[in-house]
Amino acid sequence: MLHAVPVEDRPALEPGVVAASVYANGQRLADIDVDDAGAWATRPGHVVWIGLLEPSEALLARVQRQFGLHELAIEDARKAHQRPKLEQYGDCVFIVARTAHMVDGRISFGETHIFVGKGYIVSVRHGASTSYAPVRQRAESCPTVLSHGEDYILYALLDFIVDNYMPVLETVNAEVEEVEDKVVAGELGQSEVMRLYMLRRDLLRLRNAASALVDVCRRVQRVEVRPIEASMQPLFRDVTDHIHRVQDEIDALREVLAFAFEASMMAGQVQQTHISRRLAAWAAILAVPTAVAGIYGMNFEFMPELKWQYGYVVVLGAVTTICLTLYYRLRKSGWL
Amino acid sequence: MLHAVPVEDRPALEPGVVAASVYANGQRLADIDVDDAGAWATRPGHVVWIGLLEPSEALLARVQRQFGLHELAIEDARKAHQRPKLEQYGDCVFIVARTAHMVDGRISFGETHIFVGKGYIVSVRHGASTSYAPVRQRAESCPTVLSHGEDYILYALLDFIVDNYMPVLETVNAEVEEVEDKVVAGELGQSEVMRLYMLRRDLLRLRNAASALVDVCRRVQRVEVRPIEASMQPLFRDVTDHIHRVQDEIDALREVLAFAFEASMMAGQVQQTHISRRLAAWAAILAVPTAVAGIYGMNFEFMPELKWQYGYVVVLGAVTTICLTLYYRLRKSGWL
Amino acid sequence: MLHAVPVEDRPALEPGVVAASVYANGQRLADIDVDDAGAWATRPGHVVWIGLLEPSEALLARVQRQFGLHELAIEDARKAHQRPKLEQYGDCVFIVARTAHMVDGRISFGETHIFVGKGYIVSVRHGASTSYAPVRQRAESCPTVLSHGEDYILYALLDFIVDNYMPVLETVNAEVEEVEDKVVAGELGQSEVMRLYMLRRDLLRLRNAASALVDVCRRVQRVEVRPIEASMQPLFRDVTDHIHRVQDEIDALREVLAFAFEASMMAGQVQQTHISRRLAAWAAILAVPTAVAGIYGMNFEFMPELKWQYGYVVVLGAVTTICLTLYYRLRKSGWL
Amino acid sequence: MLHAVPVEDRPALEPGVVAASVYANGQRLADIDVDDAGAWATRPGHVVWIGLLEPSEALLARVQRQFGLHELAIEDARKAHQRPKLEQYGDCVFIVARTAHMVDGRISFGETHIFVGKGYIVSVRHGASTSYAPVRQRAESCPTVLSHGEDYILYALLDFIVDNYMPVLETVNAEVEEVEDKVVAGELGQSEVMRLYMLRRDLLRLRNAASALVDVCRRVQRVEVRPIEASMQPLFRDVTDHIHRVQDEIDALREVLAFAFEASMMAGQVQQTHISRRLAAWAAILAVPTAVAGIYGMNFEFMPELKWQYGYVVVLGAVTTICLTLYYRLRKSGWL
Amino acid sequence: MLHAVPVEDRPALEPGVVAASVYANGQRLADIDVDDAGAWATRPGHVVWIGLLEPSEALLARVQRQFGLHELAIEDARKAHQRPKLEQYGDCVFIVARTAHMVDGRISFGETHIFVGKGYIVSVRHGASTSYAPVRQRAESCPTVLSHGEDYILYALLDFIVDNYMPVLETVNAEVEEVEDKVVAGELGQSEVMRLYMLRRDLLRLRNAASALVDVCRRVQRVEVRPIEASMQPLFRDVTDHIHRVQDEIDALREVLAFAFEASMMAGQVQQTHISRRLAAWAAILAVPTAVAGIYGMNFEFMPELKWQYGYVVVLGAVTTICLTLYYRLRKSGWL
Ligand SMILES: [Mg+2]
Ligand SMILES: [Mg+2]
Ligand SMILES: [Mg+2]
Ligand SMILES: [Mg+2]
Ligand SMILES: [Mg+2]
Ligand SMILES: [Mg+2]
Ligand SMILES: [Mg+2]
Ligand SMILES: [Mg+2]
Ligand SMILES: [Mg+2]
Ligand SMILES: [Mg+2]
Ligand SMILES: [Mg+2]
Ligand SMILES: [Mg+2]
Ligand SMILES: [Mg+2]
Ligand SMILES: [Mg+2]
Ligand SMILES: [Mg+2]
Ligand SMILES: [Mg+2]
């Protein structure tokens, strides 16, 4: 007979196991041992929910034995860096999702693998993903919906993953707007170029993660071997819609950054033309005293002007007049 | 029994409610209370039309109760910034549309959420959208079409939203042409770069809003659970066609701005080459007097030319001749 | 009874009506009054063909009444600037096509709206489109094909519209080749940039018009409510094929202009590098006499070289030698 | 009765006809007259194969009469510059293909039109296409396959056309590699820009021709009115596969040229930055003697340094020291 | 009777044959002669596995005779440089795959052609591909799976080919990151441009190879004439998934390199603007002593300042003050 640990004195969990409970009628019945999970899952109306965090191979193998999970799915769950996807093995659905959240102002990606089958759901977290404890609390506080079993838990997990993208998007959005202001003001320096580049890279990875998640969410609604309950369909559609919105906004931000690149190239060219013109204008103005001084600095014996009483004053005056005239004309024509 | 307020003494509406009326046979029967709306909607041949403007949660909840609206749709209607879309919940169709109009020379976006079901239509406005009073007036002045019920009202709302895009497009069009003239004239400065950038951003958002609306309009024609009356189909096709034209023109404008960017880069390069050449040409001309004056400014004791009577005049003449020759040759070759 | 005007004394047509005739057995039976058109159209084996040019609202309304044309189609026909499209209203097909022809060396766009139904065809021209008189003449000279009725007339109109695109394409082609020659020769100035820009805009509009026409032509072959006679199908396929070729060539020209832009940027950069190098090379050469002359122009009392008999000649010789050596080395390395 | 010319004394062919023979059981039975072709074609087990080269209208009309070819196909065959395509007119298949081969180091395009029907195949060559004599020889040397009739001849023609693209591709490939080497070495001059531009144009046209041919080859396998014999299907699939490979390689080359453009822009920019820096560095070094010489060239009466015995030597030494120090520091920082 | 060589004394293989064995019940029964292969293959439960390496035409012809391979497939297998593809000839599936692995730090591509039919599998290696010995060892060590026959061997080969892409991808990834660091640091020189260019070319070829392999893997799951056993399907799906991940990462790297190009253009422009400004600023500072020294170097007789006792000191002081003021103001404004 299965040993049901009463909820109140929940045992210390073994390493790699974040939670392992069985639910019935929308309420947690007991915290269980991983090795009893398979037996609990077969009881009608009972759902086993196991959460693993970077589990050892041995632990994964024990979970695999409990629910008869497919070897290839277990292989994927063992190594992270899988492609986000939804795979069906017999009547078990295997989902790989990329998670995103902010850590110290930079986007941090993690991976969650989910196994859903009749009477059980197993989540495996890799890397910098947030704990799913809030999902568990929310689910346990709504017995009505939780009584829909593994479908509801799957929805709650996906919804949580998708919701976590929102603050990431907002942060990136704010950064884009900051860079954008610099571009428009023509104040782009080496460090802004670097920031723009990092933003584009981050957005690329974010988009790849989000767009794969859109696919996963869409396909989860149409899994043939384990059809989602009709009454749960709107929930999954809502999650799909939210991740779709994330993807739309990422695409818009990506296009905005492409515009910013082009605008910065234009602004840079405008600026260079401006500098070239100013340089040319000043060179022209300075050429006058240089040429004149050069000429009257020559040592010819017979240069009548050098003998004139007011030669120096006249020359200085003429040079100044020409320079000022040049200055005003260049100023008027926009070169200065 | 339902309390029907005679049309002539329309009651002061509660905050958040812009209009709440019941129609039958294409005519307004009465202004009603939100809490009676559900009962009126079930009467055969009666249509309830409620218009809300940034309603409170409580008000939305009361409307939800009247028509049994789905929790997820209500959640979307509560927070703006939803993705334009068409969603079906049971026999209720939920539409999110982005609206656009000009406010102080800048495009201002708003959101309208519409719930349509058997016997009722509810619109919820968020942000800078125009009032739908003109739609109501137009509908009430055409009893024949209004007698088609909620389908016609839905059409009238979508048609109004789409028509409002036209003046926005015209304004943007005019701005594009202005920037275009500057680009072609090569008169692009920092402020034009900024304007071009802002135009591209605005067009991006406009296109995202319009293209999502194209999808919504297309799908509204093919909703399965609440099929549009056959005789109304051409009306919806016409709206789809109009928003499609808006989208086509936005796409053309976007491409035009991309051309303008490239043309401006070319024009800028042509200009820089021109300036470099002029600079080089003037430098060449000025190098002559500088070199000659330098040589005859040296203090060697034995420089025979310095003793010549006409040394100075000859040198001045030679320098002038060389400079003029250079000038004409550079002019002829297009460098000056 | 209908009043049939004998063909020989064709009456003066009312304003806005270019032609209004009835055909039977492939021959023009009579010129008719717009207000009799509906009655003629219902006679078996008879086809009414009406050509309008920017008709008044009243005239359009009369035509509408004759054939029971749909309100929305009439609305579109009233205002030009519609999207090219094919719309079905009951058993009437409504087509909007954009026409293109050359006026004073610039592409001029017009619009033609066509209504085709059982026994009638109505064309409405807007803007700078060519008269359809040649279509009428050609049709009337081929009784055999004209006896196929409105299908044949529709084909003849579309074929004429498509054929008119060909000379436009050839003109644009010639212009592209001219600009291309300048780009390749590196002779691009401000006016060529402007021309390239205008060409790209024109091609964009031409492509939008042509590609929409491809859609219209394709769909006309598959209209369900008024299927095209099987024997006429190859004719429509031929028109589709021709407009498709126009579109293919426009796309190729567009790509060619994009290449030309990139080639011009490269050529410009090559040129600037060339100018920078020459400038640097000349500056280096000129630096020698400048530095030397500066040094011997100093007024120190004890500068032994200044006293030497051949100081001046030696210095002049040394400077010349160094300058020539520099010149030949820079020349060899491609900087001059 | 038909007049069968014995194969050995083949008559002089009329102008425009390259070959006209009848085949049975995989062997050439006789060379025939164009005007007998139709009759021969109807004999069971006989196939007429006619090759035309830029035929006159009259000759085309005679061929048309023999096999009842469709007017629109004949019209296309009359004028070259058709779009590559496959068209079905009754039980006759009409194919337009673009051919490519090298003439004097440049790609030369031609056009071949093919009519295939029950018992006959007619090819019409336009422009710079290669003779199909080798196809005829190969076919005649394989009686077994030739006995499959017109299907095999069609395959042999298409295979020959596709095989002719290969050497063209190889030539272009070699040219791309050459330009690529220059780009990577940063040795791009005006003539390389021109060559790169011409290559891109040629590749564009080649791709358009090849990609249209892919379509034609694919559709020939699925012609409904004259289905290809099952045993011939792999042959046609093989041709499709080969032209597909040509298209894949063209696409790769196009992308490579786009990369080369971008790399050349980067290399050019790197080079310009390099030149600007060197120019600036030399200007800085030369500014030292210029400034010093200028100061000691002033004519003030009271400049104590000028009187010093070693003033000149000290100044020269100081200037040299500063210049050398500058030189080494700039060299170390990569500016020289 | 077939001559079965006992496994222990495996005969020296003929040139071009890497391995030729027959398997039954998941175990190697014997090494066989190529000319007996056909007979072994027809025995129920027996699978012949032949590995060829750049075989001679004669050897290929013998293999062809044994299994009745299609002439066109053999032609492809003879010449390498085929397009990756899956082709069906009767009940034989022919696969062309491109292989990739690292040789001396550069990607090296090879080609493998596979023939799979009832009871046999033949692999033909061309170019720089890795030996399939490890595949053979792995298969032979798993009798259970090997007992699935040719399907399993096909899977093992494809899995090995796909797994070999991974280290290639990692190497490229590391190189991209290196170049990226240089771009972001603005340290891009001619050699980095060249490396970036080579990376893009390599990635293009890698992507073409991988994306064609995705197609092949997908289609292998849906081959109609020789359906894959249901229990083997997940294995093939897993291979498809892995090559798909490779393709996704290549696409991401390609986009990253495009960003790097744009960032480097921006950084280059920022740098040039910076240099231009510094150059201009120094020119402005140096213009002061030059102009002043020029003026006081003129030889006018009546220049009162030249007679002043402190003229020289005052002028030197004034020049120094102006220069320092300029320096600090330019520094503050970011030009220095
Ligand atoms: Mg959510
Ligand atoms: Mg990804
Ligand atoms: Mg992805
Ligand atoms: Mg994806
Ligand atoms: Mg939602
Ligand atoms: Mg969404
Ligand atoms: Mg409207
Ligand atoms: Mg949007
Ligand atoms: Mg959107
Ligand atoms: Mg869209
Ligand atoms: Mg309309
Ligand atoms: Mg539209
Ligand atoms: Mg660009
Ligand atoms: Mg035509
Ligand atoms: Mg359009
Ligand atoms: Mg258009």
Ligand SMILES: [Mg+2]
């Ligand atoms: Mg279009």
Ligand SMILES: [Mg+2]
């Ligand atoms: Mg044609």
Ligand SMILES: [Mg+2]
């Ligand atoms: Mg075409």
Ligand SMILES: [Mg+2]
């Ligand atoms: Mg071939």
Ligand SMILES: [Mg+2]
């Ligand atoms: Mg083509």
Ligand SMILES: [Mg+2]
């Ligand atoms: Mg094409």
Ligand SMILES: [Mg+2]
């Ligand atoms: Mg082949």
Ligand SMILES: [Mg+2]
């Ligand atoms: Mg293709």
Ligand SMILES: [Mg+2]
């Ligand atoms: Mg191919």
Ligand SMILES: [Mg+2]
């Ligand atoms: Mg680019």
Ligand SMILES: [Mg+2]
């Ligand atoms: Mg693997």
Ligand SMILES: [Mg+2]
């Ligand atoms: Mg590919």
Ligand SMILES: [Mg+2]
């Ligand atoms: Mg490939």
Ligand SMILES: [Mg+2]
């Ligand atoms: Mg896997």
Ligand SMILES: [Mg+2]
């Ligand atoms: Mg992949």
